[in-house]
Amino acid sequence: MIVFDVDGTLIGGESTDWASFGAAFEEVAGFALDERFFASIEEVTAQAIVHQALAGLSLTEKQEKEHAVRHGYLRRLREAHESILSPFPAVEGALVLLRELQKRGIPLAIATGDWRETISFKLQAAGIPIEGIPMVTSSDFYSRADIIAGAVTKAGRTLQ
Numbered sequence: 001m002i003v004f005d006v007d008g009t010l011i012g013g014e015s016t017d018w019a020s021f022g023a024a025f026e027e028v029a030g031f032a033l034d035e036r037f038f039a040s041i042e043e044v045t046a047q048a049i050v051h052q053a054l055a056g057l058s059l060t061e062k063q064e065k066e067h068a069v070r071h072g073y074l075r076r077l078r079e080a081h082e083s084i085l086s087p088f089p090a091v092e093g094a095l096v097l098l099r100e101l102q103k104r105g106i107p108l109a110i111a112t113g114d115w116r117e118t119i120s121f122k123l124q125a126a127g128i129p130i131e132g133i134p135m136v137t138s139s140d141f142y143s144r145a146d147i148i149a150g151a152v153t154k155a156g157r158t159l160q
Helices: 014-029 035-040 046-053 059-083 094-103 116-126 144-154
Strands: 002-004 108-111
Touching: 002 144, 014 046, 014 059, 046 059, 059 116, 094 108, 108 144
Parallel strands: 002 108
Antiparallel strands: none
8 A cells, every 4th residue: 555645755846736725815814824833733734724723713714714715715725727838747757656556556536735626736737647546635635644544545455
């Protein structure tokens, strides 16, 4: 069983990605996320970043803001894709590796701290087909550990 992350593992474009996320967050929350914030947080998933940055809000308010950030982020990713040549390129060899592992019947899964909509868009933009590969995201779970465990379970395996 092999579980892949996506950003920086299967696709590049991290600077465009983080700029899009940061701008969407700032637009919704009214303030920017800085290095001090990132050094202080326990979980680095899209959902967790929004919730931790808005710690003073109720769960309902956090979820509403998360929804708005996710949509603003996706809009910015699409805009980058339209205006920049290949902003989310497949990492060299990633597509060949995925195909070879699938051909050999090696179980695969994707576990990512990104949201389902945004990671699906970036994978599509990179030309990486994910049909038949179980995927669990920050849309499913708050923590990275739960995302990874969920991906393994979705692939029909156990962490043992």
